[in-house]
Amino acid sequence: LAYHAPGFKWEQNQVSYKFTSYSRQLPGSVQTNAISKAFRKWSDVTPLTFRTGRDKVNIDIGFGRREHGDGVGNAFDGRGGTLAHAFFPGSQPIAGDTHFDEDEQWTMGTDRGTNLEIVAAHEFGHALGLGHSSNPKALMAPYYQGYDPNFKLHQDDIDGIQSLYDRQEGH
Numbered sequence: 001l002a003y004h005a006p007g008f009k010w011e012q013n014q015v016s017y018k019f020t021s022y023s024r025q026l027p028g029s030v031q032t033n034a035i036s037k038a039f040r041k042w043s044d045v046t047p048l049t050f051r052t053g054r055d056k057v058n059i060d061i062g063f064g065r066r067e068h069g070d071g072v073g074n075a076f077d078g079r080g081g082t083l084a085h086a087f088f089p090g091s092q093p094i095a096g097d098t099h100f101d102e103d104e105q106w107t108m109g110t111d112r113g114t115n116l117e118i119v120a121a122h123e124f125g126h127a128l129g130l131g132h133s134s135n136p137k138a139l140m141a142p143y144y145q146g147y148d149p150n151f152k153l154h155q156d157d158i159d160g161i162q163s164l165y166d167r168q169e170g171h
């Protein structure tokens with residue numbers, strides 16, 4: 001491309017985030033732990049670092065149901081179906097924002113319900129600039145692949161993110 005498509009990656013390596021709302025289904029500490037573990041999957045393979053912020057941050061994280069404030073086209077659909085969505089990087093306030101469908105049964109550490117860490121890791125792939133992968137085994141595939149206690153990024157996910165954010169120096 002003759003131009004650099006603005007808004008498809010963060011131009012800085014330090015990315016800030018905060019919760020704008022929490023799920024009622026898990027203790028707050030469990031949710032903050034799940035989110036930081038999800039970010040760590042990506043920071044482990046890039047020069048990116050993630051830190052919590054207080055007011056204006058890059059990635060606002062929230063839980064909502066049905067129509068939850070980002071337009072009727074982005075309304076959630078009750079339990080099942082779409083689990084969450086996220087917006088690509090950019091300068092608009094909504095850029096990077098990540099929303100989880102509160103009608104799902106959000107869990108950690110069990111194969112029941114829907115695992116918050118795994119879904120968050122997928123969504124943060126988008127919030128960092130990745131689209132969906134056609135590799136069904138990749139985290140960035142468009143379908144939730146169920147609970148995996150040792151889930152990790154697929155090579156396809158790593159190749160994708162490193163094409164956006166140069167490899168960690170020295171690795």
Ligand SMILES: CC(C)C[C@H](CC(=O)NO)C(=O)N[C@H]1Cc2cn(c3ccccc23)CCCCCCNC1=O
Nearest residue numbers: 080081082083084085086119122123126141142143144
């Ligand atoms: C990858 C995931 C973490 C985020 C994606 C959405 C997404 O890409 N966000 O960035 C997601 O929710 N995919 C659906 C896709 C989907 C599967 N079905 C659907 C039925 C209706 C609507 C959507 C779906 C069949 C029934 C299973 C429903 C429960 C699981 N849902 C999914 O896998």
Ligand SMILES: [Ca+2]
Nearest residue numbers: 078080082101
């Ligand atoms: Ca849903």
Ligand SMILES: [Zn+2]
Nearest residue numbers: 068070074099
């Ligand atoms: Zn939304």
Ligand SMILES: [Zn+2]
Nearest residue numbers: 122126132142
């Ligand atoms: Zn997705």
